Amino acid sequence: MIPTNSVITDIKQVTIRFSGDSGDGMQLSGTLFSTLSAIFGNEIATFPDFPAEIRAPQGSLHGVSGYQVRIGSKDVYNSGDKTDVLVAMNPAALKVNAQYLKKGSIVLYDTDSFQKKDLDKALYTTQDPFAELKLDYVQPIGVAITSMTKSSLEGSGLENKDMLRSKNMFVLGIICWLFNRPLEIADKLLEQKFSKKPKLVEANIKALTDGYNYGSNIHLTASTYRIDPIEASKGFYTDVNGNTATAYGLIAAAEKAGVQLFLGSYPITPATDILQELVKRKDFGVKALQMEDEIAGITSSIGASFAGCLAATSTSGPGLSLKSEALGLAVMAELPLVVIDVQRSGPSTGMPTKSEQTDLNQALYGRNGESPLVVIAATSPADCFESAFEASKIALEHMTPVILLTDGYIANGSSAWKIPDMNDYPDIHPPYVKNHFNGDPEKWKPFLRDEKTLVRYWGVPGTPGYMHRIGGLEKDQLTGVISSNPENHQQMVNIRRQKIEHIAAFIPAQEVMGDQHADTLIVGWGGTYGHLLEASLRIRANGKKIAFTHFKHISPLPSNTYDLLKRYKRVIVAEQNNGQFAAYLSGRFQDLRNIQTFNRVEGQPFKVSELVEEFTKMMEAK
Amino acid sequence: MEVTGIKYQKHLPKDYKSENAVRWCPGCGDYAILTCLHKAMAELNIEPYETAVISGIGCSSRLPYYMNTYGFHSIHGRAAAIATGVKVANPNLSVWVATGDGDSLAIGGNHFIHAVRRNVDINILLFNNKIYGLTKGQYSPTSDRGFVSKSSPFGTVEDPFRPAELCFGARGTFFARAIDVDMKNQVDVMVEAARHKGTSVVEVLQNCVIFNDGIHNKISDRTWKADNTVTLKQGEKMIFGKDNDKGIVLEGWNLKAVTIGENGYTLDDVLVHDATTPDSTLQLKLALMDIAEGLPVALGVIRNTDGSSYDRDYQKQIEDVQKRTPRKSFTEFLLSASNVWEVK
Numbered sequence: 001m002i003p004t005n006s007v008i009t010d011i012k013q014v015t016i017r018f019s020g021d022s023g024d025g026m027q028l029s030g031t032l033f034s035t036l037s038a039i040f041g042n043e044i045a046t047f048p049d050f051p052a053e054i055r056a057p058q059g060s061l062h063g064v065s066g067y068q069v070r071i072g073s074k075d076v077y078n079s080g081d082k083t084d085v086l087v088a089m090n091p092a093a094l095k096v097n098a099q100y101l102k103k104g105s106i107v108l109y110d111t112d113s114f115q116k117k118d119l120d121k122a123l124y125t126t127q128d129p130f131a132e133l134k135l136d137y138v139q140p141i142g143v144a145i146t147s148m149t150k151s152s153l154e155g156s157g158l159e160n161k162d163m164l165r166s167k168n169m170f171v172l173g174i175i176c177w178l179f180n181r182p183l184e185i186a187d188k189l190l191e192q193k194f195s196k197k198p199k200l201v202e203a204n205i206k207a208l209t210d211g212y213n214y215g216s217n218i219h220l221t222a223s224t225y226r227i228d229p230i231e232a233s234k235g236f237y238t239d240v241n242g243n244t245a246t247a248y249g250l251i252a253a254a255e256k257a258g259v260q261l262f263l264g265s266y267p268i269t270p271a272t273d274i275l276q277e278l279v280k281r282k283d284f285g286v287k288a289l290q291m292e293d294e295i296a297g298i299t300s301s302i303g304a305s306f307a308g309c310l311a312a313t314s315t316s317g318p319g320l321s322l323k324s325e326a327l328g329l330a331v332m333a334e335l336p337l338v339v340i341d342v343q344r345s346g347p348s349t350g351m352p353t354k355s356e357q358t359d360l361n362q363a364l365y366g367r368n369g370e371s372p373l374v375v376i377a378a379t380s381p382a383d384c385f386e387s388a389f390e391a392s393k394i395a396l397e398h399m400t401p402v403i404l405l406t407d408g409y410i411a412n413g414s415s416a417w418k419i420p421d422m423n424d425y426p427d428i429h430p431p432y433v434k435n436h437f438n439g440d441p442e443k444w445k446p447f448l449r450d451e452k453t454l455v456r457y458w459g460v461p462g463t464p465g466y467m468h469r470i471g472g473l474e475k476d477q478l479t480g481v482i483s484s485n486p487e488n489h490q491q492m493v494n495i496r497r498q499k500i501e502h503i504a505a506f507i508p509a510q511e512v513m514g515d516q517h518a519d520t521l522i523v524g525w526g527g528t529y530g531h532l533l534e535a536s537l538r539i540r541a542n543g544k545k546i547a548f549t550h551f552k553h554i555s556p557l558p559s560n561t562y563d564l565l566k567r568y569k570r571v572i573v574a575e576q577n578n579g580q581f582a583a584y585l586s587g588r589f590q591d592l593r594n595i596q597t598f599n600r601v602e603g604q605p606f607k608v609s610e611l612v613e614e615f616t617k618m619m620e621a622k
Numbered sequence: 623m624e625v626t627g628i629k630y631q632k633h634l635p636k637d638y639k640s641e642n643a644v645r646w647c648p649g650c651g652d653y654a655i656l657t658c659l660h661k662a663m664a665e666l667n668i669e670p671y672e673t674a675v676i677s678g679i680g681c682s683s684r685l686p687y688y689m690n691t692y693g694f695h696s697i698h699g700r701a702a703a704i705a706t707g708v709k710v711a712n713p714n715l716s717v718w719v720a721t722g723d724g725d726s727l728a729i730g731g732n733h734f735i736h737a738v739r740r741n742v743d744i745n746i747l748l749f750n751n752k753i754y755g756l757t758k759g760q761y762s763p764t765s766d767r768g769f770v771s772k773s774s775p776f777g778t779v780e781d782p783f784r785p786a787e788l789c790f791g792a793r794g795t796f797f798a799r800a801i802d803v804d805m806k807n808q809v810d811v812m813v814e815a816a817r818h819k820g821t822s823v824v825e826v827l828q829n830c831v832i833f834n835d836g837i838h839n840k841i842s843d844r845t846w847k848a849d850n851t852v853t854l855k856q857g858e859k860m861i862f863g864k865d866n867d868k869g870i871v872l873e874g875w876n877l878k879a880v881t882i883g884e885n886g887y888t889l890d891d892v893l894v895h896d897a898t899t900p901d902s903t904l905q906l907k908l909a910l911m912d913i914a915e916g917l918p919v920a921l922g923v924i925r926n927t928d929g930s931s932y933d934r935d936y937q938k939q940i941e942d943v944q945k946r947t948p949r950k951s952f953t954e955f956l957l958s959a960s961n962v963w964e965v966k
Binding site (some may be wrong): 189251260282285289292297304308311420466470557 | 679692
């Protein structure tokens with residue numbers, strides 16, 4: 001019998017995975033739980049892990065949708081490897097997620113949907129799923145979630161199928177009880193979420209409350225858990241996912257530059273949310289267009305850039321492939337443009353909802369001709385804001401396309417975000433032609449450049465006196481008139497490269513964390529920051545010396561990159577591809593002989609435990 | 623009172639001409655189109671600095687270099703999408719697209735139909751010479767079935783697009799046709815195209831003197847032009863012929879060319895042109911008239927209806943939202959969102 005006294009255990013961190021059918025509302029339970037934990041004052045990191053199918057057959061293995069939330073009082077750098085609590089709404093969810101369970105994990109499952117027919121759908125061969133999966137090390141807690149939700153909502157006036165939709169709230173109620181979350185915050189969030197459907201708000205709050213009370217009344221577990229709030233710096237916070245933060249970064253940059261924001265885009269997983277966020281922002285005068293295809297997405301943006309906007313286009317890997325030719329045009333025409341590639345598993349359609357870092361080569365080299373541009377990679381959901389702002393600033397001030405690489409993991413994952421004070425951000429000064437040459441068009445030519453930065457001046461249509469023609473043909477380095485002169489072409493190729501390399505003077509130096517004088521340096525880039533940081537901290541906690549550096553500026557690299565890499569006996573470049581960044585570094589710095597690689601291309605985030613184990617082995621190898 | 627704005631200055635065709643040497647082949651129909659565009663812009667009296675000419679790839683697409691306006695010579699097929707971005711970004715600009723049958727109807731077909739469907743206020747000058755000139759003589763999507771070219775040595779086994787049909791199918795609101803050498807009509811339709819709010823498609827039957835010389839002769843040559851074409855004018859009877867004695871009449875569901883005074887046909891039977899009716903049935907029939915079927919090719923403005931232009935409606939939507947939403951700074955906006963909490 002379960003003890004009846006209430007025990008509260010303090011813990012630092014917990015990882016919870018909500019899982020069920022695509023239609024079970026697990027993404028919503030997960031989002032609400034992470035948001036309310038953030039409001040409560042915890043650090044959060046989330047990982048929505050869902051299939052590409054919108055509604056796969058009910059109860060099937062490939063229809064399982066998951067939402068992992070890690071919360072803690074400090075040091076939450078990623079969404080966690082294994083899970084402390086698994087919510088399994090059906091046997092398929094248990095089977096698919098068994099790999100994430102560890103000794104002592106709580107498995108909260110719906111006994112109503114663990115019947116023979118459900119087990120059959122999930123291809124079990126016995127009637128005891130836990131034994132069949134050899135899960136003797138977990139704590140299963142069966143609750144009749146479906147029938148209790150139904151009886152909770154009896155008399156609510158809802159249809160049967162609508163009542164069943166609130167199962168996810170009953171479950172959330174139990175989880176809130178287990179982790180001592182006050183229900184008031186959840187109630188408020190539900191009121192906001194369903195503000196136009198009061199009946200639904202009422203039903204959901206009822207199911208949530210009944211779930212909470214059920215846990216409390218029958219003391220479902222021996223102990224509940226408390227995770228203290230973090231001691232964060234003072235200020236206002238919100239939770240944000242990477243795609244929203246990216247959209248916000250663009251808006252903030254347009255505001256700082258005093259230009260209109262334009263987005264030409266085409267729906268593609270997992271980047272669509274950027275378009276969907278920006279179409280809402282007409283209050284800021286944002287012009288976000290859903291175009292007829294990926295190519296029209298980028299070319300309409302190039303047109304808007306020509307016409308004087310901060311222009312951006314958002315896409316994922318296959319879309320970037322389609323945009324290649326137009327990107328070359330932006331390089332050749334030297335127009336500002338931000339291209340956001342939310343990387344996903346490839347090649348081709350690959351695994352659209354799964355995350356990878358496999359587009360680096362495409363971003364660096366995926367165009368015809370010598371076609372240099374700027375590549376920046378965001379490191380976390382909140383950093384998407386900083387990166388999008390910086391990408392815009394560089395594009396506008398240096399008259400160049402910038403590719404901003406994010407990935408499905410940080411794009412859909414959320415973290416708490418301190419609302420920025422825009423007074424702390426630098427102004428953005430596009431090189432408008434009218435602000436130079438004392439306003440005398442006679443002294444200007446379309447491809448005259450700033451001597452130091454090699455940036456050409458921006459003559460925006462509508463400005464009297466500066467009519468000119470640009471295009472994809474090679475042009476005379478001064479007048480912009482088309483030219484196929486061999487010497488001129490060589491010089492233009494050099495100028496375009498130098499212009500990009502020169503941007504290194506405008507980006508911060510690369511920093512090393514951890515033991516500066518260790519033998520081994522872990523190198524990462526982009527969205528794997530949280531996992532690599534935690535791995536390096538754990539290795540140090542194990543008493544070993546290790547240094548860690550994480551790149552955000554890929555092209556150009558920070559100017560101290562070579563000196564920094566040279567200092568270490570062993571440089572382990574860890575990335576979610578087959579070694580693209582490692583090859584880039586080796587190619588740039590050919591006398592470096594210390595580069596080793598760690599690569600995983602599974603469409604899943606790194607596992608910190610595996611990183612610790614593998615890095616330690618590599619460090620100990622002779 | 624003194625008028626200081628240069629807006630009121632009357633422009634001359636030469637004001638739209640750039641210093642760049644024109645590099646089309648001697649005898650190319652593009653020269654005449656360029657001259658007509660300079661004239662049309664002068665007649666419209668639009669400011670060169672408020673004008674943007676966008677092009678794709680092909681002989682026609684070299685045109686922006688010869689304009690003293692803002693110009694963008696882009697990549698193959700994409701001019702309509704680029705022009706959409708330009709116009710939506712700055713609706714005050716007069717935006718033109720110079721393109722060809724290969725550029726807009728093959729590689730750029732998708733952008734062409736969607737620009738027309740959205741009805742962005744841009745003017746598309748579609749140079750139709752039924753051939754790929756810049757790649758030296760392959761058949762195009764408007765080449766007739768059986769056409770022999772470098773890429774169809776035994777003749778093509780595919781039917782061509784008829785640009786009007788494509789434009790109408792995409793719910794176009796403006797379609798006009800002109801012949802490169804017919805300067806008067808060409809300037810007129812360009813002016814009408816610019817005045818129309820929405821996407822205007824002007825098909826210019828253009829002669830490629832090197833690879834497809836004489837392809838439009840039966841229409842453009844003086845010997846045949848009067849009998850083989852009819853220039854449609856709003857509100858006027860559809861009369862044509864050397865002696866102005868022929869007319870277009872409706873017989874059953876079909877159009878027929880008749881001689882007035884013969885076989886009992888009188889002037890009263892001849893149709894009056896109305897380009898403004900929203901129903902495009904008759905306009906489409908007129909646009910598809912073909913000398914092979916005993917009908918003259920229609921020139922002039924064939925369809926010109928009022929529609930809502932995308933750029934204007936987009937701008938209006940922004941203004942409406944801004945009117946009912948109090949203006950906030952970006953930080954204020956974030957603070958007013960849901961899910962905000964304070965750490966004290």
